[in-house]
Amino acid sequence: MRYNYKHTxxxxxxxxxxMGVVYYGNYARFFEVARTEAxxxxxxRYADLERAGVMLPVTRMHVKYIRPALxxxxxxxxxxxxxxxxxxxxxxxxxxxxxxxxxxEAETQLMFMDATSRKLIHAPESVVxxxxxxx
Amino acid sequence: MRYNYKHTxxxxxxxxxxMGVVYYGNYARFFEVARTEAxxxxxxRYADLERAGVMLPVTRMHVKYIRPALxxxxxxxxxxxxxxxxxxxxxxxxxxxxxxxxxxEAETQLMFMDATSRKLIHAPESVVxxxxxxx
Amino acid sequence: MRYNYKHTxxxxxxxxxxMGVVYYGNYARFFEVARTEAxxxxxxRYADLERAGVMLPVTRMHVKYIRPALxxxxxxxxxxxxxxxxxxxxxxxxxxxxxxxxxxEAETQLMFMDATSRKLIHAPESVVxxxxxxx
Amino acid sequence: MRYNYKHTxxxxxxxxxxMGVVYYGNYARFFEVARTEAxxxxxxRYADLERAGVMLPVTRMHVKYIRPALxxxxxxxxxxxxxxxxxxxxxxxxxxxxxxxxxxEAETQLMFMDATSRKLIHAPESVVxxxxxxx
Numbered sequence: 413m414r415y416n417y418k419h420t421x422x423x424x425x426x427x428x429x430x431m432g433v434v435y436y437g438n439y440a441r442f443f444e445v446a447r448t449e450a451x452x453x454x455x456x457r458y459a460d461l462e463r464a465g466v467m468l469p470v471t472r473m474h475v476k477y478i479r480p481a482l483x484x485x486x487x488x489x490x491x492x493x494x495x496x497x498x499x500x501x502x503x504x505x506x507x508x509x510x511x512x513x514x515x516x517e518a519e520t521q522l523m524f525m526d527a528t529s530r531k532l533i534h535a536p537e538s539v540v541x542x543x544x545x546x547x
Numbered sequence: 548m549r550y551n552y553k554h555t556x557x558x559x560x561x562x563x564x565x566m567g568v569v570y571y572g573n574y575a576r577f578f579e580v581a582r583t584e585a586x587x588x589x590x591x592r593y594a595d596l597e598r599a600g601v602m603l604p605v606t607r608m609h610v611k612y613i614r615p616a617l618x619x620x621x622x623x624x625x626x627x628x629x630x631x632x633x634x635x636x637x638x639x640x641x642x643x644x645x646x647x648x649x650x651x652e653a654e655t656q657l658m659f660m661d662a663t664s665r666k667l668i669h670a671p672e673s674v675v676x677x678x679x680x681x682x
Numbered sequence: 683m684r685y686n687y688k689h690t691x692x693x694x695x696x697x698x699x700x701m702g703v704v705y706y707g708n709y710a711r712f713f714e715v716a717r718t719e720a721x722x723x724x725x726x727r728y729a730d731l732e733r734a735g736v737m738l739p740v741t742r743m744h745v746k747y748i749r750p751a752l753x754x755x756x757x758x759x760x761x762x763x764x765x766x767x768x769x770x771x772x773x774x775x776x777x778x779x780x781x782x783x784x785x786x787e788a789e790t791q792l793m794f795m796d797a798t799s800r801k802l803i804h805a806p807e808s809v810v811x812x813x814x815x816x817x
Numbered sequence: 818m819r820y821n822y823k824h825t826x827x828x829x830x831x832x833x834x835x836m837g838v839v840y841y842g843n844y845a846r847f848f849e850v851a852r853t854e855a856x857x858x859x860x861x862r863y864a865d866l867e868r869a870g871v872m873l874p875v876t877r878m879h880v881k882y883i884r885p886a887l888x889x890x891x892x893x894x895x896x897x898x899x900x901x902x903x904x905x906x907x908x909x910x911x912x913x914x915x916x917x918x919x920x921x922e923a924e925t926q927l928m929f930m931d932a933t934s935r936k937l938i939h940a941p942e943s944v945v946x947x948x949x950x951x952x
Contacts, residue, residue: 422715424711424714424715424718425564425565425566425570425714425718425728426564426570426572426710426711426714428564428565429560429561429563429564429565430560430563430564430565430566430567430568430618431560431565431872431874432565433565433874435560435561435845436845436874436875436878436925437561437842437843437844437845437846437849438842439842440696440840440841440842440845441694441696441842444694444695444696444842445692445694448694448695448754457754458695458754459753459754462753467836469836469838469841469882469885470841470882471881471882472879472880472881472882473841473878473879473880473882474877474878474879474880475877475878475879476876476877477874477875477876477877477878480874483565483729483732484718484727484728484729520841557850559846559849559850559853560849560853560863561845561846561849566737566739568739570710571710571739571740571743571790572707572708572709572710572711572714573707574707575705575706575707575710575831576707576829576831579707579829579830579831580827580829583829583830583889592889593830593889594888594889597888602701604701604703604706604747604750605706605747606746606747607744607745607746607747608706608743608744608745608747609742609743609744609745610742610743610744611741611742612739612740612741612742612743615739618864618867619853619862619863619864655706695834695835695836695840696834696840696842698834698835699830699831699833699834699835700830700833700834700835700836700837700838700888701830701835702835703835705830705831707831753835
């Protein structure tokens with residue numbers, strides 16, 4: 413299993429800083445939106461997971477900034493889920509601008525957590541089965 | 548009763564946008580920090596209020612942008628609480644840079660809300676008494 | 683002339699705070715995105731304006747928070763431009779959730795500014811004519 | 818040469834998300850503020866560097882989230898600059914709460930860039946000499 417999904421986002425003025433580019437900390441929001449939509453595309457709605465008592469805090473993030481994203485750029489974010497999640501779920505991200513230039517490579521690791529005990533848990537069966545049907 | 552408090556904040560790169568000034572939406576964070584410190588200065592810790600089941604959502608905000616705040620500016624935020632709170636609490640804000648130029652005038656109104664029922668309530672006695680002792 | 687435009691945005695986790703709702707300062711980003719798309723819909727690309735030396739800083743913002751926006755809500759933002767801009771341009775905003783409940787009413791005023799002199803100017807002819815053709 | 822500096826920041830409501838903890842993307846702002854103050858402490862004001870035509874974009878960021886930072890926590894950020902900068906400058910960060918618990922470990926790499934050509938350059942002599950005098 414290796415799942416690929418593409419999501420596009422428009423860079424807002426709010427995302428920029430006085431260097432005239434997207435502030436390095438604001439990509440985290442793009443990653444979040446892209447992985448949420450990747451999960452939604454295979455039938456997993458993160459808001460439902462939370463309502464069922466499962467949270468997905470980020471445990472690691474690596475970002476490599478290659479070229480700056482600019483205001484009003486329409487970015488394509490390629491999200492890759494390289495493996496069926498167990499206790500952890502990994503997302504890789506590739507950001508491209510409209511010219512097809514690669515801007516950013518990133519990776520985040522998230523853990524499945526019980527909302528009440530705040531302890532590490534296995535991915536719920538409902539989540540795992542969404543991945544298994546992908547082949 | 549009319550309470551005045553001054554708080555200083557340093558403008559971060561994160562606060563700026565590509566116009567080279569503080570993004571208009573980022574002043575809300577400055578107001579929040581300044582009013583929290585104003586309350587702390589008279590013995591009210593907002594974190595304790597929330598633990599006691601009282602929340603203070605913002606119901607109105609008015610902002611007048613006069614001159615831009617710039618990166619690395621050390622801003623002085625004058626917070627004014629013009630009246631003892633009842634169901635609502637009003638905060639006024641005046642922002643100045645190090646040259647003493649007025650940059651922003653603003654006002655926010657917040658309501659006392661029960662965290663469980665999410666209904667409007669009166670300010671807790673513990674809050675009101677902190678204001679009464681000020682005179 | 684009174685121009686109406688609707689734009690939808692999805693609430694991200696990044697937009698929320700620990701009250702479980704959208705942080706009051708984060709609506710400014712929604713307003714920005716919505717007014718940019720409203721302008722784009724009548725042929726005005728803000729990025730082009732800036733490249734031509736015209737900036738549009740916000741001079742006033744009023745926000746009335748009626749009900750909270752929640753994580754993953756798909757918000758509809760109705761943008762109203764009530765008059766042909768001269769030196770100033772006014773945008774009104776109405777935010778609705780998927781149930782059609784009105785969440786927020788807001789208004790921003792922006793000024794046309796020369797990027798070099800940072801002085802107030804008239805709206806460029808190219809901008810005014812886009813509005814005039816609307817009837 | 819290995820320079821250590823400590824900076825404290827208070828967690829604002831704006832920094833939190835509906836998980837009741839600091840949003841994973843908002844630590845980048847804390848890192849920025851801490852490294853700016855670390856540089857200021859040895860005589861380097863980033864705002865002056867930019868005025869002199871030198872920019873410091875971030876090229877890499879690694880973050881390991883160990884425990885969550887909470888609203889109103891007074892965080893201590895330990896900044897370590899492990900080597901005299903040449904074309905790149907590395908900052909390491911350790912975040913602790915008031916109980917002394919380690920919350921986050923992170924590292925960023927920034928490059929010295931000419932503001933006009935946007936090309937990689939060597940650290941200016943004025944910057945290097947501030948580090949050399951540290952012994």
